[in-house]
Amino acid sequence: MIEWTGAIVQGILLGGLYALFAAGLSLIFGVMRLVNIAHGDLIILAAYMGLTTTVLLDVHPFLALLIVVPVMAGLGYVLQRGILNRTLGDDILPPLLVTFGLSVIIQNVLLETYTADPRKLAGGAIETASVDLGGITLGVLPLLTFGIAVAVIAVLQFIFYRTSLGRGFRAVSDNQDIAQLMGLNKAHVFGVAMALALAVVAIAGILLGMRTSFDPAIGGGRLIFGFEAVIIGGLGNLWGTLVGGVILGVAQTIGAKIDPGFQILAGHIAFLIVLAIRPNGLFPRVEH
Amino acid sequence: MPALLSVSGLQKSFGAVVVADKTSFDVSSGEAVGILGPNGAGKTSLFNLITGSLRSDAGSIGFNGTDVTTSSAAARCKMGIARSFQIPQPFGGMTVFENALVGATQGAGLSGRDAEDHALGVLEETGLLARANARAGTLTLLERKRLELTRALAAKPKLLLLDEIAGGLTEAECHSLIDTIKSIHSRGTTIIWIEHVVHALLAVVERLIVIDFGKKIAEGEPKVIMESAEVKEIYLGVDPDV
Numbered sequence: 001m002i003e004w005t006g007a008i009v010q011g012i013l014l015g016g017l018y019a020l021f022a023a024g025l026s027l028i029f030g031v032m033r034l035v036n037i038a039h040g041d042l043i044i045l046a047a048y049m050g051l052t053t054t055v056l057l058d059v060h061p062f063l064a065l066l067i068v069v070p071v072m073a074g075l076g077y078v079l080q081r082g083i084l085n086r087t088l089g090d091d092i093l094p095p096l097l098v099t100f101g102l103s104v105i106i107q108n109v110l111l112e113t114y115t116a117d118p119r120k121l122a123g124g125a126i127e128t129a130s131v132d133l134g135g136i137t138l139g140v141l142p143l144l145t146f147g148i149a150v151a152v153i154a155v156l157q158f159i160f161y162r163t164s165l166g167r168g169f170r171a172v173s174d175n176q177d178i179a180q181l182m183g184l185n186k187a188h189v190f191g192v193a194m195a196l197a198l199a200v201v202a203i204a205g206i207l208l209g210m211r212t213s214f215d216p217a218i219g220g221g222r223l224i225f226g227f228e229a230v231i232i233g234g235l236g237n238l239w240g241t242l243v244g245g246v247i248l249g250v251a252q253t254i255g256a257k258i259d260p261g262f263q264i265l266a267g268h269i270a271f272l273i274v275l276a277i278r279p280n281g282l283f284p285r286v287e288h
Numbered sequence: 289m290p291a292l293l294s295v296s297g298l299q300k301s302f303g304a305v306v307v308a309d310k311t312s313f314d315v316s317s318g319e320a321v322g323i324l325g326p327n328g329a330g331k332t333s334l335f336n337l338i339t340g341s342l343r344s345d346a347g348s349i350g351f352n353g354t355d356v357t358t359s360s361a362a363a364r365c366k367m368g369i370a371r372s373f374q375i376p377q378p379f380g381g382m383t384v385f386e387n388a389l390v391g392a393t394q395g396a397g398l399s400g401r402d403a404e405d406h407a408l409g410v411l412e413e414t415g416l417l418a419r420a421n422a423r424a425g426t427l428t429l430l431e432r433k434r435l436e437l438t439r440a441l442a443a444k445p446k447l448l449l450l451d452e453i454a455g456g457l458t459e460a461e462c463h464s465l466i467d468t469i470k471s472i473h474s475r476g477t478t479i480i481w482i483e484h485v486v487h488a489l490l491a492v493v494e495r496l497i498v499i500d501f502g503k504k505i506a507e508g509e510p511k512v513i514m515e516s517a518e519v520k521e522i523y524l525g526v527d528p529d530v
Contacts, residue, residue, distance in 0.1 A: 171390045177361075178373075180362045182365060182443060
């Protein structure tokens with residue numbers, strides 16, 4: 001019994017990482033109706049940036065965040081204003097195609113630069129440190145990851161509903177034309193939203209790289225987990241996204257408990273069940 | 289007095305439909321001007337051109353001494369041009385207060401406490417203070433019209449464009465709206481008002497411009513214009529020669 005409880009708690013903590021994968025996706029879809037196919041590859045790109053930073057500067061991955069987060073945010077702003085803003089319009093296809101192309105480009109650049117060998121960020125003692133809670137042993141890193149996920153979502157939620165920037169996001173999301181007449185520069189607002197999303201991606205990438213090994217090809221899988229967490233939780237609801245990540249994580253660890261090969265499939269099955277019962281997700285944002 | 293808004297030779301057509309045909313007029317600072325014209329005459333398109341939602345094919349628009357012909361809508365709002373829409377288009381998912389805050393922070397460039405105080409002040413003036421925390425999507429028609437006015441005023445406009453704001457209101461509602469607009473104007477805000485409810489328009493404006501098929505066909509004192517043959521022909525279908 002305690003083993004199963006352990007698996008569930010591990011799954012909840014894993015869900016924190018998935019929520020981090022998903023938060024950026026959710027944010028940019030909410031603000032500009034952009035489905036970013038390159039999202040998973042950007043997570044892996046951030047992990048490699050973390051790798052280069054830790055190796056070059058000989059620092060801990062957590063310190064690398066101080067460099068990777070602003071670099072990814074800057075990249076997000078430039079990417080949005082330079083390329084993605086041009087693809088946005090009434091047709092949903094151009095942004096899909098362009099971000100798909102971006103995904104291919106990122107993967108190949110990473111392959112050229114870092115080869116296909118699996119790499120890992122050296123987290124040191126924290127990787128193996130654990131705490132014992134009533135017979136359940138929990139890794140410090142997964143606990144920390146979950147804590148960071150909750151904090152990131154709380155901060156995003158605060159920005160969205162309590163700041164002038166967030167009102168700008170919501171106004172543009174509600175009606176782009178009117179928002180522009182109220183003095184909002186749509187191109188800039190979108191750029192800032194993408195910068196924020198990629199700052200979260202940077203955090204997700206570094207935590208992923210400390211948890212497991214990564215190679216240039218695994219971005220697609222992270223994208224799927226992110227999508228599933230967003231859709232299970234309900235579009236446009238950030239706390240729902242956290243719950244979605246947790247459900248996905250728990251389904252995977254329980255699946256792995258039954259049979260190690262069943263882990264990923266169990267997550268997809270949980271996703272399909274939620275989709276069949278609640279097509280709008282568990283907590284869709286209610287408006288109007 | 290120098291012109292606050294200077295429209296010169298403005299030209300815009302959608303295919304064969306001409307919505308602005310060499311339209312030229314000036315509006316002085318502090319003036320209240322009414323625009324009349326039949327449906328489809330190009331009145332709302334004129335507003336779209338002035339605010340920057342539409343780009344003109346030819347001609348120029350000057351505002352406060354600057355040529356804004358190619359400026360973005362957002363830039364024009366920050367310079368002091370704000371409008372209300374004939375069909376209210378609030379940010380439905382946000383509260384009334386938040387709608388006003390968007391104008392105060394983005395349009396007027398205020399922040400923090402100043403923005404909140406300004407937004408609350410405007411809500412008080414437009415009579416929406418009691419509804420400040422209501423979701424904008426739940427408002428009644430009159431409240432939505434007032435929210436249109438609120439959001440525009442929150443941007444601290446030098447030039448306020450009102451698009452049929454009195455349409456669809458009851459007599460009593462219309463009277464209180466006229467009082468609000470009069471008080472806004474008396475504070476020095478320049479107003480251009482498109483309106484079919486002529487008595488409401490005449491209660492406020494000092495000058496009338498009449499537009500038909502995108503062309504300015506008359507301009508002058510409201511009384512004189514209302515008596516003129518062109519206006520009678522447009523509105524009453526009377527042929528002046530008969």
